[in-house]
């Protein structure tokens with residue numbers, strides 16, 4: 001995979017599940033840059049060790065960054081205005 005290639009948000013399901021302990025791929029996320037609202041599964045995922053970056057499918061702004069180290073996980077969600085989770 002080159003630095004310019006990406007896959008859809010479903011490819012990050014396992015990594016997101018390991019961080020949030022729930023499946024957030026069907027959660028709606030609002031991009032803080034352009035205001036687009038879309039399910040996390042529609043974001044563009046760039047996955048390079050030691051982490052992943054989910055970008056807005058409309059404007060490419062980074063929505064969520066997750067990096068992992070030994071015994072630690074860093075989450076940068078500044079690119080999101082909100083994340084709307086579906087609850088029973």
Ligand SMILES: [Zn+2]
Pocket residue numbers: 031032033034035036056057058059060061
């Ligand atoms: Zn956007």
